[in-house]
Amino acid sequence: MGARGPALAGRVYRALAIFAIAAPIVGAIAMWLLVAAGAPPWLAGAALGLVMAGAAGAVGAFFVRRVARPIRQVVRRIEDVAQGRLDGHFDVPEVEDELDALKQSLNEMTAYLLVAREARVDRHFLQNVMDAMPDALVVLDANGVVELANRRFSEQLGLDAEIGAVGQGLGTLVGVRMPPWYRTLLESGVLTREVIGFTPKQGQPISMVTSGALVRDADGKPTWVVLVARDRREIDELNQELRDANSRLADSERFFQNLFDAMDDPITVLAPDGDILQANRAARAMFGGNLVGQKCYRAFRMRDGVCDGCPALETYATRRSTSVEHRVFGNAITRISTYPLLGKNGEIRAIINHKRDVTKERQLEDLKAGFLAGVSHELRTPLTSLMGFNKLNLRRLTRYVQPLLSEAPHKVRVAFQKILDDMQVMETEGARLGRLVNDVLDLSKLEAGKLTLQMGEVDVASLVNGAIAATSALWRDKGLTMACDLPNRMPAAWGDGDRLSQVLVNLLSNAIKFTDTGTIEVTGRVEGNEVRIDVRDSGSGIPPDELPHVFEKFRQVDEMRQGRQNGTGLGLPICRELIRLHEGRIWVDSVLGEGSTFSFTVLRADRLDEFERSIRERPSFVGY
Amino acid sequence: MSKRILIVDDENYIRLLLHRTLEDLEFEGVSIHFAEDGIEGRDMARALKPDLVFLDMMMPGLSGADVCQIIRRDPMLAGTHVIILTAKGQLPDFPPDAAPHEYMTKPFDPDQIVSRAAAVLGIDLDFEL
Structure with missing residues (x-):
């Protein structure tokens, strides 16, 4: 839009100023020339008039200047305000004229606009915060008229989202203009989980669990009441979910406890310092009573300090599982396996200690190895005789009998050759039987870990x-x-x-x-x-x-x-x-x-x- | 004095088989003697001072390993060569001064037995094995 007013005033001012300077100079020169040239006096009078006109112009320019600049300032300020730039201020020490009055008014107006804008920003912010809350929230004045309400509250009561419940009284909201609980709230200052039936725009009243607090002004006079409300059904649902989750957790815990207890081997969970954190039924049965809270070395081995070569400590130090076998009480052999229980960040939280009585397994292994050695010996001895005699006979036949048969009938020689061939089969098969015995023995030893x-x-x-x-x-x-x-x-x-x-x-x-x-x-x-x-x-x-x-x-x-x-x-x-x-x-x-x-x-x-x-x-x- | 072989085995037929296997050597003047368990084997070894002993490992009383140690540590039997007959994989660790000279695995090859015996006794066999 530009500053047409001030520009116009400026042009008028500039024209007047030029005129005010130029006119007297031109007039004075002309007058001097005319007098010197002996011109007629009316002409000199005209020149004097020109000088007088110049003086008048100078006076005019002064006034235009005095008035035009402040007007320009005021116009510019008004434009600023119109565009929302509220900072800025006129210095008005004393109201001398209409312009000062105008400036003062402008100052007051911008101050008011500033306050109004901040208030609007605050309220908008507050509304956003309240709308972000999952619970219904409403602010009432001392008379029970809604000053502020969040979106959740409007939604639950089926009210228009834009306008919401603002301006409605308790009479509309809960059916009673000043219910006893509101009176109590105003007196005591708090309301704790009161079940209040709110009346929605349509349908049945909604039971809401409501808590509230009273806000007082500087003089201690009740000004606002803040209420937070949640649909009772929602709370019931949440409670039910919580109960269900707890029950599932308890089921799962019971399941794993049963599983833990169903193990025939004693299993304990140890803290790194040796405290027993958990013990299954077999462990309780073997070591007596409730083990939880006792030190492992005390409970397991009746010692007063950490045992030498403690596998749990090794697992703790190396973060690896270990497995050792201990000979306890005579010939019994116990295998102790420990496993680290790692936390989410890989740190050792506890150690599983699993004991197993391997006495029978070891005895059985010894028995099996001994049995197989015995059996293989028993098998080999007759096999040695069979193969040995067969080979011996083969040798005797080829060495002593065969030479005598060169003159024998064809049938005899053929029969003799068949005997030799058949004995060769016996030898081959005997060798195979020998290998089989060896292989069985080898494999048994390998599988028993005895080799x-x-x-x-x-x-x-x-x-x-x-x-x-x-x-x-x-x-x-x-x-x-x-x-x-x-x-x-x-x-x-x-x-x-x-x-x-x-x-x-x-x-x-x-x-x-x-x-x-x-x-x-x-x-x-x-x-x-x-x-x-x-x-x-x-x-x-x-x-x-x-x-x-x-x-x-x-x-x-x-x-x-x-x-x-x-x-x-x-x-x-x-x-x-x-x-x-x-x-x-x-x-x-x-x-x-x-x-x-x-x-x-x-x-x-x-x-x-x-x-x-x-x-x-x-x-x-x-x-x- | 003729060469002597002692066969120590508790199995009747193994003794017989060894006897039959080595019978050719008897024609060369070698005498063959038998013991039926470890104790008899030890006593006969001491009495007989054989040139060669075939020793079974698994025997009641004294095992072949025990008899082997006794023979090898007896200065009077320094000239006795000990061959242990054993099933594969049953050879125990012997102390270095009491180990057998050699061992053969069962089931053994009769020809190998004869040739080893002949070699130990320094006898040339007049036939091909």
Whole structure:
């Protein structure tokens, strides 16, 4: 819009000012020239008039200047106010004229506008805060007329969201203009969980649990009453939910307590300082009474201090589970396993202590091992006689009888040869029975954990060459070729040379057994901390559904029925147990019709330290 | 004095088998003697001072391992060669000064028994095994 008024006044002022300066100068010069030139006096009079006019112009310019500037200021201020810029102020020490009065009025007006704006902002803010509350909130004056109400209150009473309940009295809201509770509230200052029936715009009264407080002014006069109300049904629902959740929690707790108590083994939960936090029924039965709160060493072993080699402390220090066996009370053996219970941040909250009486297991293992040793001896003795005498007879027949038969009738010679052949079968089958006895004994020992390895450095090349030599009769007989691929500098493996040889010979024998033509290939390589050996054949391969079972006991039985023979069905299970004992892995890959590759890994002798560091961890429990 | 072999085994047929296996050596002048358990084996070893002893491991009374130790630690029996016959994997740890000279696993091969015995006794067999 611009400042047209002041601009106009300015132009008038400037024109008047120029005129006021120029006119007297022009007049005076003209007058001097005229007098000097001897001009007629009327002309000089005219020039004097011009000077007089200039003086008048100067006076006019002065007045315009005096009045126009303040008017311009006032106009600018009014424009500011119109645009909301309320800061600014006129200095009016004394009201001298209408302009001063106008300025003063402007000052008062902006001051009022400022207050009004702040009040509006405050109320808006307050309304927002109240609307954000999930509970119904209403502010009444001393007469019970609504001054403020939040959205929730309006909603619950079915009132218009914009206008809400403002201006309505208690008579409308609860049906009584001044109910007793309101009177009490005004007197006592508080209202605590009073159930009040609010009347909605439509429908039945709503029971609301209402609490309230009285606000007084500076003189102590009651001014406002603030009420917070919640639908009683909502509270009931919440209570019900809480009761349900508690009940579910109790059910779950009971379930786990039952589970805990159902365990036959004594299980306790220990604090890091040895305090027993929980104990199941078996633990209470074994150690008597209520264990909770007692020190573990006191309760379990009647000691006054921490036991030597305490597994719980070890678990606490290492954050790992432990398992130790203790010989207690004569021959009884107890295995104590401890597991860390970790908190959400991985800190140890408690330790589970699980005790198990393993006396019977250990006795049974000893018994089984002794039994098997006895049985295998008992089996081997007659087998030794049978095979020995058979072989002896075979030798006697070939050495002493055969030479005498060169002149015998054809029938006799044929019969004699058949005897020799049949005795050869007896020898082969006897040898197989011997292997079976050995394998059963080996596997039983392995499974009972009774077999200890004689660990040492094993040269891989010697191992592979030895196994190839040991099976040479087998693969040469079948016309197979044997290939071997080993890197020049193969690090030594860490293991029991005899046992690793047993594994490799077994894998080679298998490969040969199931391959009719082609090549058996043995490959050695280094893989990280391990040495890996592959035995690949070009045999018939293993059907995919059989693959997961090849390392199971007597899996080969079907093959044997189909005419494949000489196996005990225990070779691969023994290999698996032996490699497992070496902390290695054994597995098979096979493509039907193309062949199979059996692979195993054992540790490198020069990387033992790194293995020690990565010792397998037993489980721990997180989230206690 | 002729060469002597002592066979110590509680199993009747194993003794017989060993006897039959080694019978060829009897033609070479070797005498073969038998003991039926560890105690008899110890006593006969002391009395007989054999050149070679075949010793079974599992026997009642004194085990083969015990008899082996007694023989090996007896200065009078320094010339006695001890072969232990054992099932695979049943060999205990012997003290270094009391270990057998060698051992063979059951079921054993008769030819191997003969050839070992002949070698220990320094006898050339006149037939191919």
